[in-house]
Amino acid sequence: MDAAEFRKRGKEMVDYIADYLEKIEKRQVFPDVEPGYLRPLIPDCAPQDPESFEDVFKDIEKIIMPGVTHWHSPYFFAYFPAASSFPALLADMLCGGIGCVGFSWAASPACTELETVMLDWLGKMINLPEEFLAGKDGQGGGVIQGSASEATLISLLAARTKTIRRVQLEKPELTEADIMGRLVAYASDQAHSSVERAALIGGVKIKNVSSDDTFSVCGSALKKVLDEDKASGLIPFFFCATLGTTPCCSFDKLLELGPICNKENIWMHIDAAYAGSAFICPEFRHLLNGVEFADSFNFNPHKWLLVNFDCSAMWVKKRSDLTGAFKLEPLYLQHHHQESGLVTDYRHWQIPLGRRFRSLKLWFVLRMYGVTGLQEHIRKHVRLSHQFEHLVLQDERFEICAEVVLGLVCFRLKGSNELNKALLKSINEAKKIHLVPCHLRETFVLRFAICSRTVESTHIKFAWQHISQLATALLKTWEQNHHQQLQQ
Numbered sequence: 001m002d003a004a005e006f007r008k009r010g011k012e013m014v015d016y017i018a019d020y021l022e023k024i025e026k027r028q029v030f031p032d033v034e035p036g037y038l039r040p041l042i043p044d045c046a047p048q049d050p051e052s053f054e055d056v057f058k059d060i061e062k063i064i065m066p067g068v069t070h071w072h073s074p075y076f077f078a079y080f081p082a083a084s085s086f087p088a089l090l091a092d093m094l095c096g097g098i099g100c101v102g103f104s105w106a107a108s109p110a111c112t113e114l115e116t117v118m119l120d121w122l123g124k125m126i127n128l129p130e131e132f133l134a135g136k137d138g139q140g141g142g143v144i145q146g147s148a149s150e151a152t153l154i155s156l157l158a159a160r161t162k163t164i165r166r167v168q169l170e171k172p173e174l175t176e177a178d179i180m181g182r183l184v185a186y187a188s189d190q191a192h193s194s195v196e197r198a199a200l201i202g203g204v205k206i207k208n209v210s211s212d213d214t215f216s217v218c219g220s221a222l223k224k225v226l227d228e229d230k231a232s233g234l235i236p237f238f239f240c241a242t243l244g245t246t247p248c249c250s251f252d253k254l255l256e257l258g259p260i261c262n263k264e265n266i267w268m269h270i271d272a273a274y275a276g277s278a279f280i281c282p283e284f285r286h287l288l289n290g291v292e293f294a295d296s297f298n299f300n301p302h303k304w305l306l307v308n309f310d311c312s313a314m315w316v317k318k319r320s321d322l323t324g325a326f327k328l329e330p331l332y333l334q335h336h337h338q339e340s341g342l343v344t345d346y347r348h349w350q351i352p353l354g355r356r357f358r359s360l361k362l363w364f365v366l367r368m369y370g371v372t373g374l375q376e377h378i379r380k381h382v383r384l385s386h387q388f389e390h391l392v393l394q395d396e397r398f399e400i401c402a403e404v405v406l407g408l409v410c411f412r413l414k415g416s417n418e419l420n421k422a423l424l425k426s427i428n429e430a431k432k433i434h435l436v437p438c439h440l441r442e443t444f445v446l447r448f449a450i451c452s453r454t455v456e457s458t459h460i461k462f463a464w465q466h467i468s469q470l471a472t473a474l475l476k477t478w479e480q481n482h483h484q485q486l487q488q
Contacts, residue, residue: 085306091364115359148273149194151298159267161325219256244275247438248402258293277304417444
């Protein structure tokens with residue numbers, strides 16, 4: 001494909017994507033395929049000779065689309081949002097076109113410097129304390145990671161290195177292996193599984209801290225487990241606080257937890273993967289109070305700020321805590337500006353060496369929507385979640401299972417877990433909308449997350465009517481079965 005054909009085919013692809021997104025609600029939100037559907041549809045081996053673009057293009061609808069779950073459908077209410085917008089898509093095209101691998105400032109100065117400035121922009125939008133911003137001469141700063149899972153792992157590994165070095169200074173008789181065996185990390189029993197996975201990769205123990213009746217961790221719960229573990233000779237070193245938990249969007253109590261972590265020399269990382277985007281709205285910013293006690297903070301613009309995956313924003317108070325843990329300087333990666341103090345080499349801030357020009361997406365979206373446009377996007381989703389909550393509360397057969405703060409509603413039929421599993425099964429088998437469940441303690445709960453950029457009040461009403469009708473049919477069947485069992 002030469003440049004002339006690329007121009008032609010590129011326009012066709014843009015038209016195809018625009019049509020796909022404009023007409024997405026006409027597609028069935030969840031596919032009808034079974035595991036292994038794709039292999040029989042394509043050859044066993046790559047073609048020996050080139051094929052035409054037309055041949056490839058026609059196979060998109062034939063082979064790919066039948067197996068796509070349409071995350072951007074207004075009938076998709078599962079997981080959390082996967083952000084997308086036309087400005088972000090255009091920026092990703094430019095990122096692919098430039099094709100730099102921005103592991104250092106010298107590898108592409110614009111790739112590095114735009115990221116530093118965009119993370120400052122974003123930090124100011126959520127009113128992060130000045131210590132987290134790079135500015136012109138700050139000690140902190142932001143970096144774009146691939147996911148919140150990476151940010152948690154990076155912060156845990158940095159905390160591990162920092163703690164080992166501190167303890168070795170305090171107790172020179174202890175070897176690194178001795179210290180590693182005693183290290184313990186903590187997170188809420190509602191925290192995302194990626195926190196436990198980070199500890200697994202980091203080779204350290206991790207313990208759950210019990211959450212309260214609102215599914216939040218409070219200071220007394222953390223202090224209790226810390227006191228027990230220190231008395232047992234363990235070394236607490238890391239706590240991951242969650243703002244907007246995956247099961248029910250609960251918020252750990254930072255103002256209680258932060259001072260404890262600071263006093264005990266424990267690195268506090270804040271995972272606000274979903275909820276963090278809402279902090280650009282002044283009415284939700286109070287949910288971030290206590291961030292001043294944290295060592296690192298992360299949220300995902302690729303969830304709720306119209307920046308398509310992957311773009312996970314992470315800030316640290318002291319960037320030397322990261323670079324001190326991961327810095328290696330082989331000759332082939334060195335450049336003559338690296339010791340000037342004026343540049344950032346992001347390879348020291350992350351797990352992979354290479355990185356894409358992801359800040360372009362932020363730059364395009366922040367400029368073309370503006371803060372007010374992004375605030376309205378967040379507020380619209382929150383309004384729609386409260387609309388759904390109101391519909392649920394009007395039906396006495398159902399109950400709300402957790403406070404509705406942002407764009408997630410946890411609800412269920414009053415009754416057994418088996419009844420609610422059957423309801424979810426009937427919802428997802430009908431394939432008109434898509435939901436996923438969670439457990440709150442031992443209770444099976446349905447999650448209704450406002451996800452699509454294009455979702456409107458009409459889609460919420462349709463979803464509720466559909467759920468209500470399926471519930472009516474299900475309850476009728478269950479009552480008949482129960483009656484038959486009694487007669488037997």
